[in-house]
Amino acid sequence: xxxxxxxxxxxxxxxxxxxxxxxxxxxxxxxxxxxxxxxxxxxxxxxxxxxxxxxxxxxxxxxxxxxxxxxxxxxxxxxxxxxxxxxxxxxxxxxxxxxxxxxxxxxxxxxxxxxxxxxxxxxxxxxxxxxxxxxxxxxxxxxxxxxxxxxxxxxxxxxxxxxxxxxxxxxxxxxxx
Numbered sequence: 001x002x003x004x005x006x007x008x009x010x011x012x013x014x015x016x017x018x019x020x021x022x023x024x025x026x027x028x029x030x031x032x033x034x035x036x037x038x039x040x041x042x043x044x045x046x047x048x049x050x051x052x053x054x055x056x057x058x059x060x061x062x063x064x065x066x067x068x069x070x071x072x073x074x075x076x077x078x079x080x081x082x083x084x085x086x087x088x089x090x091x092x093x094x095x096x097x098x099x100x101x102x103x104x105x106x107x108x109x110x111x112x113x114x115x116x117x118x119x120x121x122x123x124x125x126x127x128x129x130x131x132x133x134x135x136x137x138x139x140x141x142x143x144x145x146x147x148x149x150x151x152x153x154x155x156x157x158x159x160x161x162x163x164x165x166x167x168x169x170x171x172x173x174x175x176x177x
Contacts, residue, residue, distance in 0.1 A: 002074075005066060006118055008110045011077065013066035013118065016056070020067055020076050021049040027078075027099050031161075036136040037097060040161055061085070064118070068098070068111045077102040080111040082119055082128070090126035092119055096142075109142045116146060120175040127174050133160060134167040148173045 002014045027033045028044045056063055065081035078098035085092040094115060098108045119125045130148065132139045148171040156165040 002067070002069065004069070006114045007071070008114050010071060010105070010110050011107045011114075012069045012071055013080065013111065013114045014069045016053070016065055016067045016079070018053060021053055022046070023076055023099070024079065025049045027097065030100060032100050033097055035160065035162075036133050036139065038095075064092075064123075066111075066115065066118075068096075068107060070102070070107065077107050078111065080108075080115045082115060082123070085123065085125070087123075087125075090124075092123070092125055092128055094119075094128050094130040103138075108139075109145050112142055112146050116173060125175065127172055129170065129172040132169050132171065133158060133163075134169055135160065135163055140169065140171075143171045143173075146173065 002017060004012045004014045006013045025044060025046050028049070034040050034042070056065055062085045063081065063083055064085065065079055067076050068078040068080055069075065070077050078096065080096040081094070082092040083095055094112065096108055096111060096115070116128050119128050129151070130143055132143065134153075150169060151172045152170040154168040154170070157168040158166055160166050
């Protein structure tokens, strides 16, 4: 049984479980999933996932990573996280991915909405920000659909295999006053 933190229509945010790591490990090593994530060239060993999970447990004050659970099947479909949580300045960085077999179903958009709600209502943050590669149109649409605004651009900042150096777009969303 997995504790559910926030429930949406399509997906819910649940506690990430140790038994989820084998699926996460498979997704992290899928070049299609990895392509637009940080360090797309990286190869992950299963032991890396175990260490990452333990680090999350130790750093849970500054890192909140949720399992994205499809409501109808209760399947793990991806992860969404609030990273570098800074309570003094009231902000966190948003990151997310969906397993390739679940793309195009609206899961990421709803998961982002739930994560933002958690950031504003439960953590009392004032701002959530995200970085996205200019060539990742799907992720840009997800952020904009959730009210994020383009705040800046780092030109030719990140190397993406098969694409070369691409711009990194900086998006932000402020809590309503």
